[in-house]
Amino acid sequence: MNTIGNVTGIIANLVIVETQGTTAQNEICYIKHGDTRLMAEVIKVVGNKSYIQVFESTRGVKVGTEVEFMGHMLEVTLGPGILSKNFDGLQNDLHKMEGVFLKRGEYTHPLEMEQKYDFKALAKKDDKVVAGSWLGEVKENWIPHKIMVPFTFKGEYTVKSINKDGEYTPEETIAVLTDREGKDHEVTMTQKWPVKVPIKAYKDKPRPFKILETGIRVMDTLNPIAEGGTGFIPGPFGSGKTVLQHNLSKNAEADLVIIAACGERANEVVEIFTEFPELDDPRSGRKLMERTTIIANTSNMPVAAREASVYTAMTIAEYYRAMGLKVLLLADSTSRWAQALREMSNRMEELPGPDGFPMDLSAIIANFYARAGYVYLPNGESGSITFIGTVSPAGGNLKEPVTESTKKVARCFYALSQARADSKRYPAIDPIDSYSKYLEYPEIVEYLNKTIHENWTDNVFKAKDILLRGKESYEQINILGDDGVPIDYHVRYWKSELIDFAILQQDAFDAIDASSSLERQNYMLQKTLEVADMDFEFESFEDVGPYFKRIINALKQMNFSDYESDEFKQNEKEFRNILKEQETAGKEEEVTAEEKAS
Amino acid sequence: MEKETKAFQRVYTKLFQLTKATVSLHAKGIGYDELAIVDGRLAQVVKIMEDLVTLQIFGGTEGIATNAEVIFAGKAPTLKVGDDLAGRFFNAYGEPIEGGEILGEEREIGGPSVNPVRRKQPSEFIPTGIAGIDLNNALVTGQKIPFFADPDQPYNQVMAMVALRAKADKIILAGMGLTRDDYLYFKNVFDNAGALDRIVGFINTTEDPPVERLLVPDMALTAAEYFAVEKNEKVLVLLTDMTLYSDALSIVSNRMDQIPSKDSMPGSLYSDLARLYEKAVQFPDGGSITQIAVTTLSGGDITHAVPDNTGYITEGQLFLRKDSDIGKVIVDPFRSLSRLKQLVIGKKTREDHPQVMNAAVRLYADAANAKTKQENGFDLTDYDKRSLDFAKEYSEKLLAIDVNIETDEMLETAYELFSTYFKPEEVGIKQQFIDKYWKNNKN
Ligand SMILES: Nc1ncnc2c1ncn2[C@@H]1O[C@H](COP(=O)(O)OP(=O)(O)OP(=O)(O)O)[C@@H](O)[C@H]1O
Numbered sequence A: 001m002n003t004i005g006n007v008t009g010i011i012a013n014l015v016i017v018e019t020q021g022t023t024a025q026n027e028i029c030y031i032k033h034g035d036t037r038l039m040a041e042v043i044k045v046v047g048n049k050s051y052i053q054v055f056e057s058t059r060g061v062k063v064g065t066e067v068e069f070m071g072h073m074l075e076v077t078l079g080p081g082i083l084s085k086n087f088d089g090l091q092n093d094l095h096k097m098e099g100v101f102l103k104r105g106e107y108t109h110p111l112e113m114e115q116k117y118d119f120k121a122l123a124k125k126d127d128k129v130v131a132g133s134w135l136g137e138v139k140e141n142w143i144p145h146k147i148m149v150p151f152t153f154k155g156e157y158t159v160k161s162i163n164k165d166g167e168y169t170p171e172e173t174i175a176v177l178t179d180r181e182g183k184d185h186e187v188t189m190t191q192k193w194p195v196k197v198p199i200k201a202y203k204d205k206p207r208p209f210k211i212l213e214t215g216i217r218v219m220d221t222l223n224p225i226a227e228g229g230t231g232f233i234p235g236p237f238g239s240g241k242t243v244l245q246h247n248l249s250k251n252a253e254a255d256l257v258i259i260a261a262c263g264e265r266a267n268e269v270v271e272i273f274t275e276f277p278e279l280d281d282p283r284s285g286r287k288l289m290e291r292t293t294i295i296a297n298t299s300n301m302p303v304a305a306r307e308a309s310v311y312t313a314m315t316i317a318e319y320y321r322a323m324g325l326k327v328l329l330l331a332d333s334t335s336r337w338a339q340a341l342r343e344m345s346n347r348m349e350e351l352p353g354p355d356g357f358p359m360d361l362s363a364i365i366a367n368f369y370a371r372a373g374y375v376y377l378p379n380g381e382s383g384s385i386t387f388i389g390t391v392s393p394a395g396g397n398l399k400e401p402v403t404e405s406t407k408k409v410a411r412c413f414y415a416l417s418q419a420r421a422d423s424k425r426y427p428a429i430d431p432i433d434s435y436s437k438y439l440e441y442p443e444i445v446e447y448l449n450k451t452i453h454e455n456w457t458d459n460v461f462k463a464k465d466i467l468l469r470g471k472e473s474y475e476q477i478n479i480l481g482d483d484g485v486p487i488d489y490h491v492r493y494w495k496s497e498l499i500d501f502a503i504l505q506q507d508a509f510d511a512i513d514a515s516s517s518l519e520r521q522n523y524m525l526q527k528t529l530e531v532a533d534m535d536f537e538f539e540s541f542e543d544v545g546p547y548f549k550r551i552i553n554a555l556k557q558m559n560f561s562d563y564e565s566d567e568f569k570q571n572e573k574e575f576r577n578i579l580k581e582q583e584t585a586g587k588e589e590e591v592t593a594e595e596k597a598s
Numbered sequence B: 001m002e003k004e005t006k007a008f009q010r011v012y013t014k015l016f017q018l019t020k021a022t023v024s025l026h027a028k029g030i031g032y033d034e035l036a037i038v039d040g041r042l043a044q045v046v047k048i049m050e051d052l053v054t055l056q057i058f059g060g061t062e063g064i065a066t067n068a069e070v071i072f073a074g075k076a077p078t079l080k081v082g083d084d085l086a087g088r089f090f091n092a093y094g095e096p097i098e099g100g101e102i103l104g105e106e107r108e109i110g111g112p113s114v115n116p117v118r119r120k121q122p123s124e125f126i127p128t129g130i131a132g133i134d135l136n137n138a139l140v141t142g143q144k145i146p147f148f149a150d151p152d153q154p155y156n157q158v159m160a161m162v163a164l165r166a167k168a169d170k171i172i173l174a175g176m177g178l179t180r181d182d183y184l185y186f187k188n189v190f191d192n193a194g195a196l197d198r199i200v201g202f203i204n205t206t207e208d209p210p211v212e213r214l215l216v217p218d219m220a221l222t223a224a225e226y227f228a229v230e231k232n233e234k235v236l237v238l239l240t241d242m243t244l245y246s247d248a249l250s251i252v253s254n255r256m257d258q259i260p261s262k263d264s265m266p267g268s269l270y271s272d273l274a275r276l277y278e279k280a281v282q283f284p285d286g287g288s289i290t291q292i293a294v295t296t297l298s299g300g301d302i303t304h305a306v307p308d309n310t311g312y313i314t315e316g317q318l319f320l321r322k323d324s325d326i327g328k329v330i331v332d333p334f335r336s337l338s339r340l341k342q343l344v345i346g347k348k349t350r351e352d353h354p355q356v357m358n359a360a361v362r363l364y365a366d367a368a369n370a371k372t373k374q375e376n377g378f379d380l381t382d383y384d385k386r387s388l389d390f391a392k393e394y395s396e397k398l399l400a401i402d403v404n405i406e407t408d409e410m411l412e413t414a415y416e417l418f419s420t421y422f423k424p425e426e427v428g429i430k431q432q433f434i435d436k437y438w439k440n441n442k443n
């Protein structure tokens, strides 16, 4: 029997319910409002009063209205059919909803229960299996979707029977497993899992040791993110967080991309709905949408479901990771989720922490980021979730609770700078403030040097050093004036500008420049370092900028042309010619010096 | 103290608590968000605890006595929608200011959101003739974008001009804390342009109680949804001034003893504003709601909670600033941004539009650096001097809000300026465009 209660208080989407029976923290309940049932979650219990956050508008709800408690936490349904879907934060399939406007209390099934999937058994009778073991697989889009032993199963089971290869719906039994006590359990292609609990159906979670190629130079070259790693992108409004995440979702070398649009603009998800079915996945040649799943809980959708949306997305990511896939999880913006927590905490009149956020904000964020990672599965295969969240700091000031809490746990910090965005130096990732802790991992360094180039990391640190010294020179020039410093300062500054323009800046909207392979990144980095290693002679500081602008222009034209195409080579020739001017200029002087000596 | 009058209407006459913006009383069977009339003034339920109901009084509580009559309406605030709305002005309650009745269907305001999968991606360019907007920050139907402006800037004038040039089927003016002069100004311009029959106004002036403003945007957007959904019309909603709207939000939340967030704004400001701005939409059937808003700043400070949260919600902002070098108000290319521009520029406009736009802004930034140098008393290089000259002419010919030309002409003007002051490699746009469009009058 489910516990029943009655509404005794309403403040916006916080409702207080008096109950007779038991209720549990995070338990799901429904308010019976007229013909509709409004879904809610228990967030606090005091005596016989349960405080629930309602995932819908509470307009019209009255004291005395009946509430039914469901005896389970907020869960998602896991099974084939998730991929390419557009869900709301509670995993309702948005396409199945009727009408133009969202209707309160309308909940739709996330999967296609009528569809038959072509099942192929991977386990056989008498196999010993545990939670997460692969029993079979079906094709979902192009992904071999594994049918696994439900994650709720504890201990070892024996496969008593498994269905023949063939077509089955997600709810048909495909295997029977016997537990240690000899009890039989039927398994279907679907299972449920509470979103706030991490899925731990893996054997081991090693430190990440490979990088995830994103195609974005300023990330891959300067501050790479590890496969199974974590990163975050803080930045003031309009600095390019969403464009960067969309670019990651298009170009990163992942099997699957899950995007949680959490409390942001609806038009931004519409952009994905519209473009992804048309765009090609540069790696598989299939449509991008085939590898993408969207959890859309935009800013005008119920606030309480924002929190749910990031957990829903993470749980789906964990499900696919358990199949041995490389998952990229993106959340935009985690600040909106934190704000939803704050709104609720304030309504409950809890003692506020810094800026009114709940006291345990740091712990909540840390627990969430900890769910990402590279894992070894029970069968020895591996899978990963790389997680990158955006943060929207109030007033663009990074000294605020969400940024600070996230900085403690995320290993890559991609700080977007207002100044860079203002001068349209996109992506506006600050090359000096940003970091990747993974560059400190010896296993990552070794991986990079082995897969890209033996001198790769040396070159990367050299480039970073040039950027830093360029900045220092720039400051000196600003303090002392153009002619108050040696010409060398100008050269140093322009060498850093060269790296800025040719490597850091990348046009997200240019078909070619939007993504750059590691090979190409290596090639271009070497070009810029070649210039950085050269000695230049200039008559006057006024000649430095114009000369370097020509080199920059040539390298930029290379970035805009297909790698190794004729156009690319033509521009490279141009680049060489410009460099030669200086070489010959230097030589001529040498010659005259020699002549004089003789 | 309870008596039944009409069906669903319950009347009470004993108030338990009074504050400047709210009253509380013991009552039963009341729905959340429900409307009531307290001593003849409109009120709405904002909190229910057991049988204690708290109402927010839109007109303020001045003079309300503890024995005031409270009549509950049994429904949330509504607006009568129909073609009858066109050409008329209403107060915050949706009542015609010049009296009379409205024929139409009663709709609850503040209704549900559009399912994101039922939206269409905005793709229709809205030319305004103002190059600071069309060239650098092109607007698109279904977009929401505010002007960020100090109170002394002519934002209402610019907005009226944009509205009239935008070729919308309906223009819905939501005036919040509008001065009476500005209200009459809007009426006047629309009238002179012969556009009055395309206008609907919901007006709260500085003479009206501030809390009433809270109803205005929802009224306007309910009307907008009627025309956009049922009539497939292109609707342009003008929201002025959203900072004054937010002030009203903070009055109510502070009176309700909520913990204030930054700048004494409620912690829910982001969600409160997003709920309104997200009503901007492009529907697949051709109807659309575009929102142009005004967020007044104090002393140009965009880190204040209102512009800050707005910037995080809207699809860019148009930053008005007086350029003292040319003595005109310009659309600041650094702080302004239209985030939907890439959906139309180079697609609905000439192919080189994005590159030209970026190059010009980059050169303008170089000029800003040169200017700092100059102000610090350093010598300027030849390039610095050229960029300063470029910047001045760019400001005058393209950024000033009094510019009114076609988009192609804006591009041509940009090339003219480029070739006057720079070499192609200094401008840094794709070679194919240089070959095609560069003005060979110099260099
Ligand atoms: N890589 C890029 N290339 C070109 N333009 C860019 C790039 N990144 C950002 N922009 C420009 O900046 C605008 C804002 O970017 P974006 O929407 O990603 O900002 P944001 O940081 O997500 O802001 P918010 O916090 O308000 O959501 C874009 O619409 C685009 O015009």
Ligand SMILES: [Mg+2]
Residues within 6 Å of the ligand: A241, A242, A243, A264, A332
């Ligand atoms: Mg964004």
